[in-house]
Amino acid sequence: MTLLEIADLRVAFPGPTGPVNAVNGVSLEVEAGRTLAILGESGSGKSVTAQAVMGILDAPPARIDGAVRLRGRELLTLPRKQRDRISGEEIAMVFQDAMAALNPVYTVGHQIMEVLRVRRGMSKADARRRAVELVDRVRIPAAKDRIRDYPHQFSGGMRQRIMIALAISLEPDLLIADEPTTALDVTVQAQVMELLAEIQRDSGMGLMLITHDLGVVAEVADDVAVMYAGRIVERGTVGQIFDGPAHPYTEGLLASMPRVDRRDDVLYAIPGAPPNPAQLPTGCPFHLRCPRATDECRVTLPPLAALPAGRESACHHYEEVLGARR
Amino acid sequence: MPGDDVVLRVENLVKHFPLKGRIPFTSGGVVKAVDGVSFDLRRGETLGVVGESGCGKSTLARMLVGLEQPTSGAVRFGTSIVHQARGRDLRALRRRIQIVLQDPYTSLNPRRTIREILLQPFEIHPEVLDRGRRLDRVRELLELVGLDPHLHLDRYPHQFSGGQRQRIGIARALALQPDVIVCDEPVSALDVSVQAQVVNLLERLQDELGVAYVFIAHDLSVVRHISDRVAVMYLGKLVETGPEASLYDTPRHPYTRALLSAVPVPEPAVRGERQRILLPGDPPSPVDPPSGCRFRTRCWQATETCATTEPPLAAGAHPVACHYPLAA
Ligand SMILES: Nc1ncnc2c1ncn2[C@@H]1O[C@H](COP(=O)(O)OP(=O)(O)OP(=O)(O)O)[C@@H](O)[C@H]1O
Ligand SMILES: Nc1ncnc2c1ncn2[C@@H]1O[C@H](COP(=O)(O)OP(=O)(O)O)[C@@H](O)[C@H]1O
Ligand code: SF4
Ligand code: SF4
Ligand SMILES: [Mg+2]
Ligand SMILES: [Mg+2]
Numbered sequence: 313m314t315l316l317e318i319a320d321l322r323v324a325f326p327g328p329t330g331p332v333n334a335v336n337g338v339s340l341e342v343e344a345g346r347t348l349a350i351l352g353e354s355g356s357g358k359s360v361t362a363q364a365v366m367g368i369l370d371a372p373p374a375r376i377d378g379a380v381r382l383r384g385r386e387l388l389t390l391p392r393k394q395r396d397r398i399s400g401e402e403i404a405m406v407f408q409d410a411m412a413a414l415n416p417v418y419t420v421g422h423q424i425m426e427v428l429r430v431r432r433g434m435s436k437a438d439a440r441r442r443a444v445e446l447v448d449r450v451r452i453p454a455a456k457d458r459i460r461d462y463p464h465q466f467s468g469g470m471r472q473r474i475m476i477a478l479a480i481s482l483e484p485d486l487l488i489a490d491e492p493t494t495a496l497d498v499t500v501q502a503q504v505m506e507l508l509a510e511i512q513r514d515s516g517m518g519l520m521l522i523t524h525d526l527g528v529v530a531e532v533a534d535d536v537a538v539m540y541a542g543r544i545v546e547r548g549t550v551g552q553i554f555d556g557p558a559h560p561y562t563e564g565l566l567a568s569m570p571r572v573d574r575r576d577d578v579l580y581a582i583p584g585a586p587p588n589p590a591q592l593p594t595g596c597p598f599h600l601r602c603p604r605a606t607d608e609c610r611v612t613l614p615p616l617a618a619l620p621a622g623r624e625s626a627c628h629h630y631e632e633v634l635g636a637r638r
Numbered sequence: 639m640p641g642d643d644v645v646l647r648v649e650n651l652v653k654h655f656p657l658k659g660r661i662p663f664t665s666g667g668v669v670k671a672v673d674g675v676s677f678d679l680r681r682g683e684t685l686g687v688v689g690e691s692g693c694g695k696s697t698l699a700r701m702l703v704g705l706e707q708p709t710s711g712a713v714r715f716g717t718s719i720v721h722q723a724r725g726r727d728l729r730a731l732r733r734r735i736q737i738v739l740q741d742p743y744t745s746l747n748p749r750r751t752i753r754e755i756l757l758q759p760f761e762i763h764p765e766v767l768d769r770g771r772r773l774d775r776v777r778e779l780l781e782l783v784g785l786d787p788h789l790h791l792d793r794y795p796h797q798f799s800g801g802q803r804q805r806i807g808i809a810r811a812l813a814l815q816p817d818v819i820v821c822d823e824p825v826s827a828l829d830v831s832v833q834a835q836v837v838n839l840l841e842r843l844q845d846e847l848g849v850a851y852v853f854i855a856h857d858l859s860v861v862r863h864i865s866d867r868v869a870v871m872y873l874g875k876l877v878e879t880g881p882e883a884s885l886y887d888t889p890r891h892p893y894t895r896a897l898l899s900a901v902p903v904p905e906p907a908v909r910g911e912r913q914r915i916l917l918p919g920d921p922p923s924p925v926d927p928p929s930g931c932r933f934r935t936r937c938w939q940a941t942e943t944c945a946t947t948e949p950p951l952a953a954g955a956h957p958v959a960c961h962y963p964l965a966a
Contacts, residue, residue: 353829467920497690498856499917502900506916524830527859527902531909550906561831568834570863572886572901573912579863581834585799601831 315518316342316486321378323360332590334360336542347519349529352539358522362488367399404479408491410471414463420474421459427481446477469500490522526569538562541587541597548623558625558634560602604629645817645850646679651711653697670924671697673874684851686865688858690921694874695854699822703737733763736811740823745807746795753791759813766814779809801832820852858901862886870894873932880956888966890958893933
C-alpha cells in the first residue's frame with residue numbers, strides 16, 4: 313500500500329542572484345513496511361525534500377509547490393495545526409546530528425515523557441514506564457537509570473538511539489531518517505543501522521532513509537531513488553539499481569566506489585563536480601559530467617520515464633546504459 | 639639508521655596531552671592520544687592507517703611531519719630525527735616530509751591566489767629552485783594535478799570546488815619534491831563522486847614520482863584500494879599491521895575483524911551472507927584506557943590474561959597484538 317506519495321515537489325529559496333532551486337520536481341512513493349533509500353551527494357536536495365514532507369521548512373522564504381500525500385491525504389495545504397499533529401504522530405524524523413534535535417537542558421527521560429503526556433495524554437507514571445521501555449528498546453543498558461541523564465552524558469551513537477526512541481515513541485507510520493549514521497564510526501554505524509532496520513521490520517512502518525552511502529543502501533533498502541541536482545534521476549528496486557543501473561550517474565557512482573571485500577585495480581572517476589543549484593545547466597543537469605552526453609542532452613531535459621519492470625530513468629540514452637552491463 | 643628502502647622509521651612514538659583539571663591549577667590526568675606506535679614506511683609505498691574517531695590518527699600524522707612534539711619516541715628520516723633536527727637538517731626535513739589535510743576549505747589561505755599559494759614553498763626554501771624558474775614549475779604542478787594553469791593560476795581558493803581545492807593542496811605538498819606525504823583524511827570531506835578523482839590522482843603521482851604516502855582515513859574501502867600495507871589503530875596503539883590483501887582477507891585481530899565486518903558492501907546480493915560482528919558499546923576514553931589489552935572491554939574473546947597483560951605487537955610480516963589471534 314502506498315503510504316507516502318510525493319508528486320512533482322519543487323522547493324526554491326531566494327538567493328542573492330535569483331532563486332536557489334533545491335528541489336526540481338521530485339516524485340516518489342514510500343510503501344508501508346518497506347524502506348526507500350534516497351541516494352544522492354551533498355546538495356542534491358535530499359534534506360530539503362525530507363523537510364518539505366515533515367513540514368518544517370519555513371515558507372516563505374521557501375517556495376514549495378507540488379503535492380505530498382500521506383495515505384492519500386494532501387499535507388501541503390493542511391492548516392498548520394493539523395499539519396503539526398501529523399508530523400509528530402504519523403510521520404517522525406531522525407537527523408544526522410542528534411545533539412541539535414534533543415534539548416540539552418532536559419533529561420532524555422523528560423523529553424520522551426513530555427511527548428507521551430502531551431500527545432497521548434498519559435499519566436506521569438505510565439509515561440515513565442513507556443520511556444524506559446523505549447530506551448531499553450534501542451538497547452541502551454540500564455535504561456531505568458539512564459533516562460535521568462542529559463543528552464551530553466551519552467556518546468554519539470547512544471544519542472542517535474535516544475533520538476530514534478523519541479521518534480518511535482508515538483508509533484509513526486512513516487519514519488524519515490536523514491543521514492542517521494553519517495557522523496558515526498563504522499562499528500557504531502552498524503549497530504544503529506541494524507537497530508533501525510529491526511524496528512522497521514517489527515513495526516511495519518515505512519522508512520525513508522536518506523544517505524550518500526551506497527553500501528548502506530545495498531544493505532538495508534528495498535527501493536531506491538537516486539537524486540541529482542534536485543531531481544530523481546533513477547528509481548527501482550535495490551536489486552535493479554545495483555545489478556544494472558539505468559542512468560549514467562548511478563553507473564558512474566557504482567564504478568567509482570572502492571570495496572572493502574575485494575581490491576579493484578582502477579576506479580572510475582566521474583569528472584567535474586555537482587552543479588550549483590543556483591545555476592543549473594541547460595538540458596540534462598548531468599550532461600557536463602556524462603560520458604554518454606549527446607547534443608540532445610545539452611538542450612533537452614530528459615523526463616523521468618517509465619522503463620520495463622516498474623523502474624524509471626531520466627536519461628535520453630537509458631537503453632544504452634542498460635545494455636552496457638549486459 | 640633505517641635500512642635502504644625505509645624512508646621513515648617510527649619508533650615507539652607517544653603523545654600524552656595533559657588534561658586541564660576542573661579545579662584551576664590541578665592536574666586532571668592525561669589523554670593518551672598516541673601510546674607507543676612503531677612502523678617503517680618504505681620508499682614509494684603507501685601505508686594506510688585506519689581506526690575510529692579519536693584513536694589518535696591525526697595526532698600521529700602531526701608528529702610525523704614535526705607539527706607536534708612527541709612525549710617520547712622518535713621519527714627517523716635517513717640519519718636525522720624529526721624532532722631533534724635543527725638548522726639545515728630541519729629545513730631539509732620540512733621539505734621532504736609534507737602533509738595534506740582533510741579540509742580543503744580551511745587548509746588554503748583564502749586571501750591568496752593559487753599562484754601565490756604555490757610559490758610560497760619556494761620562498762620558504764629558495765635553494766630548491768632559481769627564482770626565474772619557479773613560475774614554470776608552478777604551472778607544471780597545476781598540470782600535474784589536473785588543473786589548467788591558464789584558467790586557474792590567478793583565482794582564489796573560494797572559486798574552486800572541494801575536489802579542486804584538494805588538488806591544489808596536493809600540488810602544494812608536491813612542490814618541493816618530497817619523499818613522503820602524510821595524507822590525513824584527504825578525501826573524507828569530498829563528495830562521493832569526487833573522491834575517486836583525488837584517489838586516482840594520488841595513485842598516478844606515486845607512479846610518476848615515487849613518493850611514499852601515509853594515508854590516514856576512517857573509510858576502510860578507500861584505504862584498501864590505495865594501500866600496499868595497512869596499520870589498524872585502536873585507542874592510541876597499533877593492533878595489527880600487514881600487507882593489504884592479507885590484512886583484509888584474513889584479519890587476525892578481533893578488532894580488525896569486527897571493523898571490516900561492519901563496513902557495508904555495495905552489493906545487495908551478498909546482504910545477510912557476510913558474517914557481521916556487532917561490537918558492544920563505543921571505544922573507551924583515551925584518558926583512562928582499560929588495563930592489559932585496550933580492546934578487552936569490547937572483545938568477545940577476552941580472558942583474565944587480557945585484563946592483566948598487555949599483548950605486544952609481535953614481529954613479522956603481519957604482526958598482531960592479541961593473546962589469542964584469530965586463525966588465518
Ligand atoms: N591538543 C590536544 N589536547 C588534548 N587532547 C587532544 C589534543 N589533540 C587531540 N587530543 C585527543 O587525543 C585523542 C586522539 O585525537 P586525534 O585527533 O588524533 O584522533 P583521530 O584518530 O584523528 O580522530 P578522527 O577520526 O575523529 O579525526 C582524542 O581523544 C582527542 O580528543
Ligand atoms: N534554508 C535554505 N536556504 C537556502 N538554500 C538552502 C536552504 N536549505 C538548503 N538549501 C540549498 O538547497 C540545496 C539542497 O540542499 P539539501 O537538501 O540540504 O542537500 P542534501 O542533499 O545534501 O541534503 C543546497 O544547494 C542547499 O545549499
Ligand atoms: S540524458 Fe544525456 S547527459 Fe543526461 S545522463 Fe543521459 S546520456 Fe547523460
Ligand atoms: S588480547 Fe584478549 S581482549 Fe585483546 S583482542 Fe586479543 S583476545 Fe581480545
Ligand atoms: Mg542533507
Ligand atoms: Mg583526525
